[in-house]
Amino acid sequence: MKLVKESDRRRCVCHIITGLGTGGAERSLFNLLKGPLGTAFRHNVISLTTFGTYGKQLRDIGYEVTALDIKHAPWRFGRLRGLVRRQQPDIVQGWMYHGNLAASFACPSSVRLVWNVRHGLEDFAGEKRTTQLAIQANRMISARPDRVLFNAEIARRQHIKLGFTEENTQVIPNGFDTELFRFDPYQRAQLRQQLGISATAPVIGHLGRFHPVKDHDTFLKASLRVLADRSDVHLVLAGYGVSYETPFFNERILGALRPRVHLLEDRRDVSAVLSAMDIFAQSSRVEGFPNVLGEAMSTERACVATDVGDSAFVLADAGLIVPPEDSAALEAGMRKFLSDPELRIKSGTQARKRVKTDFPLDGTAQAYINLYRSFF
Structure with missing residues (x-):
């Protein structure tokens, strides 16, 4: 037409x-x-x-x-x-x-x-x-x-x-613009180098403004437990207000873990930030049709997302869906992808295919x- x-x-x-x-x-x-x-x-x-x-x-x-x-x-x-x-x-x-x-x-x-x-x-x-x-x-x-x-x-x-x-x-x-949101190994390597993250370190990521509906509290409860017993894992978070200048983050992320928790504030290069991740976690309490989930899927990231809005419909069988405000379930999803690199790759491939076909x-x-x- x-x-x-x-x-x-x-x-x-x-x-x-x-x-x-x-x-x-x-x-x-x-x-x-x-x-x-x-x-x-x-x-x-x-x-x-x-x-x-x-x-x-x-x-x-x-x-x-x-x-x-x-x-x-x-x-x-x-x-x-x-x-x-x-x-x-x-x-x-x-x-x-x-x-x-x-x-x-x-x-x-x-x-x-x-x-x-x-x-x-x-x-x-x-x-x-x-x-x-x-x-x-x-x-x-x-x-x-x-x-x-x-x-x-x-x-x-x-x-x-x-x-x-x-x-x-x-x-x-x-x-979603699948040309803009696609995995880019150069951008991945460049951003990781800037942040001091090794090429082989697993990275769990979160994108969203600092707001109660994005539920950074549940995300940090889950992910910081992972960091406590996985010394190779890093976190990358970006979004308006996501900074150590915000008391919420300053109070919850203590000195010993802080070198592995990278708070990037607001970023325009969302595709590069996603490419630097291995696992994308959506912890929201409320969503409609989550843009960032579709963008992470388009970038071939393994996704674990809370069952809010149309998230389960969007992700379908191309990732993991967990209940909202359940840090144990979110943590289990993160650990499942961390323990199985082949599953991460398979899930990311399925996710991008779903976006290209349906969205x-x-x-x-x-x-x-x-x-x-x-x-x-």
Whole structure:
């Protein structure tokens, strides 16, 4: 099927997103716009907060990006409606709860409105009060959008159970750039050398911002027990706030183990970080469709992941699924892969094959293109 039609090129989509940092939703938007979706329609992006990592990258590849920075200048929110009208979009696409609300506020009545919900509700009570209020506000006006998108079927069902309108919902799973996310032995060797990790040392990795839903506590309980009796094993963690300057890590990772626990903070070179690992561990309490799990699979890493959101569906039989908040089960998964290098290789090979077959980025882009075309 031809992805691009001349009639599509004249259509404009205005994306309104909470921020453009290094989260999964932000990365998904960037990946879509640098691929077939970006060439099929015209696009503008508005961040309610800052440009972040992906705002700068979107500008670099030619997109108009506006950052309102409403945290520091809340009065700028009042500019949003006029800004959207000047862009004369055919579709306004919200991203995440706050972005969805802003898109609903700013979208002219004659323009198609789409929401994109990127979150699971396994732990609604554990969400910040402001997030809970945003979710409930989305629920109250969920009949307003022409379509409400979810990247995971389980998240769609959870939101409907909470009271979201069902009739306008659709699931479009995340897709992955398997050329970008592929095992790279050069990047592996380079990063390991920078960190002082030998070429033969087994590395267990974790990627995710420091936030309760990512459950670094369970990850460290499991992995530090492994390090205590496996002197050859290293840990590599990356994500916003993942630093020894954060008291949580400073208090839990003591001096004797610290040389083998590498905290990399926020990284843009996610593929290189994944290539440096042997085992990727997802310890989340809450997920929708976990981007980083798909990226680790695409990079041929052996994956052990908690059974939250669509993780079990994504990983299928290409890795190990364990219960959330169960450090013993997570530890057992790590040890199983550590003790069997052949299993690690086999699992990584199966994981990449599954991503290439079932979650290619072009397939996700085509689903968005088909949705946008259906409105006209």
